[in-house]
Amino acid sequence: MVKYSAIESNIENGGSVLMEYNHMKEIYFSPTGTTKTIVNEITKYFSRKKEEYDLLNNPPEEEISFGNEDFVVVGMPVYAGRIPAVCAESLSKIKGNNTPVIAAVIYGNRDYDDALLELKTILGENGFIVISAGAFIAQHSIFPGVGYLRPDIKDKQAVRRFAKDSCEKFESIPDIKEINFEVKGNFPYREPAAIPLNPSVQKTCRKCGLCAGICPVNAISTEQPEKINRKVCIRCTACFTACPTNSRGFSGVRYALASKIFEKKFSARREPEVFL
Ligand SMILES: Cc1cc2nc3c(=O)[nH]c(=O)nc-3n(C[C@H](O)[C@H](O)[C@H](O)COP(=O)(O)O)c2cc1C
Ligand code: SF4
Ligand code: SF4
Structure with a gap:
């Protein structure tokens, strides 16, 4: 190597x-x-x-x-x-x-x-x-x-x-x-661990459906894009990137805490x- x-x-x-x-x-x-x-x-x-x-x-x-x-x-x-x-x-x-x-x-x-x-x-x-x-x-x-x-x-x-x-x-x-x-x-190979974080959707969503179209596992409802099938979602964040109104993301105290811990451990x- x-x-x-x-x-x-x-x-x-x-x-x-x-x-x-x-x-x-x-x-x-x-x-x-x-x-x-x-x-x-x-x-x-x-x-x-x-x-x-x-x-x-x-x-x-x-x-x-x-x-x-x-x-x-x-x-x-x-x-x-x-x-x-x-x-x-x-x-x-x-x-x-x-x-x-x-x-x-x-x-x-x-x-x-x-x-x-x-x-x-x-x-x-x-x-x-x-x-x-x-x-x-x-x-x-x-x-x-x-x-x-x-x-x-x-x-x-x-x-x-x-x-x-x-x-x-x-x-x-x-x-x-x-x-x-x-x-x-x-x-x-190692067993992939599940990511214990859930994407959320803000009220700024204008229901354009782009996120549902890009989701690789069809976890987003086209009619109601705020609905996510959490069991199917792989947390790839493609829908965050695709959203023109920046309405999708991880949020909340749990995510803030996880970010802090992760940054401390893996920033080198x-x-x-x-x-x-
Ligand atoms: C669900 C998920 C799991 C990830 N697991 C790891 C990981 O095990 N190790 C790591 O260093 N990065 C991990 N990452 C970070 C991605 O590998 C990294 O951000 C990559 O650049 C994403 O590629 P993309 O920009 O083409 O989507 C993970 C990201 C996601 C969304
Ligand atoms: S891409 Fe953004 S604005 Fe469009 S439906 Fe999805 S969350 Fe709503
Ligand atoms: S994070 Fe990825 S898998 Fe989950 S809803 Fe968004 S596009 Fe689909």
């Missing part, structure tokens, strides 16, 4: 090298946008042209297949140390055929636990060849005081360095089927970790 914080980056800010790979594909699930940002940053190194598969807005209804001429970057957020179950379900419909892939997980500065191992394993089982894998840090979507405003410039430099190293590895190996490396994580800066 390499920690890029310890390495002087020789890639200047914004100066990504464009390799112009054809057939670049991006796959991500990104309720608050940070996973998408990291995936975009990796892909930028390889090509200006790409095809995007946004699993939040367009979850696959049918099987999607890629070939060995494609090059894929997959990014997933970490939820309770795992890949969100809804993403694992979508990924089960996405198949490769010895397709090279870069795997990335994005987490909110606490830990990524078994998420990267889980993502790498799913991709391998689905016919992809994982070239490299990385865990990157972003602002925590439930407790934004943790990892505040990340990914920052230093994070993006690390991402570009990772893309460059991944590209060099890919180009230097005669047969990518020979690639074999390990990532951090344990199997059996963590750095990207990559595996090649």
Whole structure:
């Protein structure tokens, strides 16, 4: 495992090298946008042209297949140390055929636990060849005081360095089927703990229905968007981000207290970790 914080980056800010790979594909699930940002940053190194598969807005209804001429970057957020179950379900419909892939997980500065191992394993089982894998840090979507405003410039430099190293590895190996490396994580994977917080809706809601449309698990009533099926909701916060009147969020004493405790425990800066 390499920690890029310890390495002087020789890639200047914004100066990504464009390799112009054809057939670049991006796959991500990104309720608050940070996973998408990291995936975009990796892909930028390889090509200006790409095809995007946004699993939040367009979850696959049918099987999607890629070939060995494609090059894929997959990014997933970490939820309770795992890949969100809804993403694992979508990924089960996405198949490769010895397709090279870069795997990335994005987490909110606490830990990524078994998420990267889980993502790498799913991709391998689905016919992809994982070239490299990385865990990157972003602002925590439930407790934004943790990892505040990340990914920052230093994070993006690390991402570009990772893309460059991944590209060099890919180009230097005669047969990518020979690639074999390990990532951090344990199997059996940890049981994801439930988040004991409930989203609330303010009176400013004007019933536009955007939140119901974006919810990946259909937990919001279209007619009465203030109604949330709490048993189904995965606390992804996609509906908070989508709401044009900022009417959705976590609130109350319980949330304020949980934020304080979480910030105290998990604010020490963590750095990207990559595996090649
Ligand atoms: C339900 C839920 C669970 C989370 N669990 C973790 C976790 O276990 N470890 C962590 O460091 N961050 C955790 N986070 C924070 C996200 O991984 C992080 O904010 C990520 O950047 C979100 O990606 P997005 O911006 O693409 O939505 C969690 C966030 C949510 C919504
Ligand atoms: S997106 Fe916001 S304003 Fe629109 S229905 Fe949902 S809560 Fe109400
Ligand atoms: S209701 Fe829950 S699961 Fe649905 S978008 Fe909002 S936070 Fe995510």
